[in-house]
Amino acid sequence: KELELAQEKSERLLLNILPEMIAEKLKHQHTTIADSFHEVSVLFADIVGFTEISSSIPPQRLVELLNEIFTIFDKLAEDHQIEKIKTIGDAYMAVAGLPIPRSDHAQAIAYMALDMQKAINKFNQERNLSFCIRIGISTGPVVAGVIGLKKFAYDLWGDTVNTASRMESHGLAGCIQVCEASHQCLKDKFILEKRGLIKIKGKGEMMTYLLKGVIAN
Template identity: 80%
Template sequence: MMTNINAIKTQLEAIISPEVFDFETDEDFAQSYREQRKSFLLNRMKLQAQLMLIIGLTLTAFFIWVNEGIPAKIHALRIGILLESFILICWFLCKNPLARRYSQIIFLSLSWSATCAIQVDTAILFNYLEPMTNIWNLMFITQATIIPVQWRLHLISHVGTMVCYLGLYAVYRPKFQLPLAHYIEEGLYLFWTGTICVFSVYLYEKLKKKEFRAKRELEIAQEQSERLLLNILPAVIAKQLKHQPTTIADNFHAVTVLFADIVGFTELSSQTSPSELVELLNQIFCLFDELAEIHSIEKIKTIGDAYMAVAGLPDYRSDHALAIANMALDMQKSVLKFNQKNNLSFQIRMGISTGPVVAGVIGLKKFAYDLWGDTVNTASRMESHGIPDNIQICEATYQILKDKYLVEKRGLIKIKGKGEMMTYLLHGRKI
């Protein structure tokens, strides 16, 4: 029995105070929700003001028609004009830039224009103080339906209506025309209506908070997925792949490819724990990634302790060889600083080649942007047949860099699969 009571209590607590995932403690989400709620409130108040203007016109015309005698018709017209003017002011205020700051005041003004204003007007003009519970209930239900946000405002508008009427009653001390049972019944119905309206708005607002947070979390997840995709693929290729999930292959007639390899890394792996080895490699490659970002160069991939990058694609740039040369020289400096900081003696061997390539994405799973062609093979051979702590370049790259960089002729060397090739060593920039 006690277990059933606790279960029922837990269910009631979940309904009355549903979990909102610590929404109030997350200032970013809370601020975003407040801004969204203000926009929703203002748009709905504009709609309500327009509806109230239309209803006010029809009711004014109706009362002018049903009332007999000129004085009564004039009184009805006065009340109608006063009410419509009040609603019209609220409507214009909703369009004012200050409305976002004072939206709660406009909300209460709209509410009380249909409840308190009419009650005050009829009391002053006709000395008529019968409680207009039908109009009050209609207003409460309409607002809870059209503007179901900020349940505290709804509660204030309801209480304000009651306080206004009690104030008028204290001033005029009217005699009620109907039996007491009628007023008790109307009061209970009004209390039930107001309670249901406020409670429904409260639950609606809790639900909207959950929905808003879920939407924001989905948007953040999509943004993170987008960033992750952009870390794997160039932005142009990622966009193309999303709209065209097929094989992507493009020809580029002039790019410069860089291969870099850490000398002695294989031997080091037998002397160092795998976790420490990976951490060292990650630190070095992160330095290279930062340089690639600085020089606007596209990192292609890492293979073990080898690093591959290219300049001139997917967006063409005329200075692709210069960009790669600058990055290669900065990579040498970064490894030197890394060694000094960590008391290590890593050496880096690099190879550069310039020419045409084919670049694209192939396969169905684990997409990767890659390069193919003789230029890629030559850059790889320049690195593998190079000298530690040196940057070896091919003839095509040399012809572009020779006027602006310090280049030493190494001479002909035998390259596997390509025969003898003229190679050069890049040492620095010319002053």
């Protein structure tokens, strides 16, 4: 009985780290887990001015606030059936379209981003705070897999991931910046404002757009 309980606990922990499909693969497969996905949409979100904020708030309170924000984002990811990949400091990374492919990946990630903005505004109002997030989105192919022997993680690689990260880091505070590929997927259902060509580190000039909302029916 104790062994069964220990196994159940172990499985629950594994599912907190990996998508269910990947966790099952890991239990039965001893080779490297890596899959190519033709088209997904990747999101990076970052708290603007986090370094300055962290110097004025006690460490424990800072972690509590971050945990509250990321817990809200996790719930949104669950609602939109989006896969959270990881948090890196004050940054949050998620993807739509894997491990189970879906044709509406760009729309799903766009709704997620807009809901994240609303959630941060509500969070600030309820606590009299002024957190601001900057979001970047990119669409295209990726490779996804599990790396590491200890503390392993499900992660993504490829130009689409790099572009999403650049869309965020070269974006504007409080805005959602998307690349041309994402724009093409979203333009019929969402309000997008052309930001124009901007210089992207390692990419040269790229046409970018700001996601503003949903087109009313």
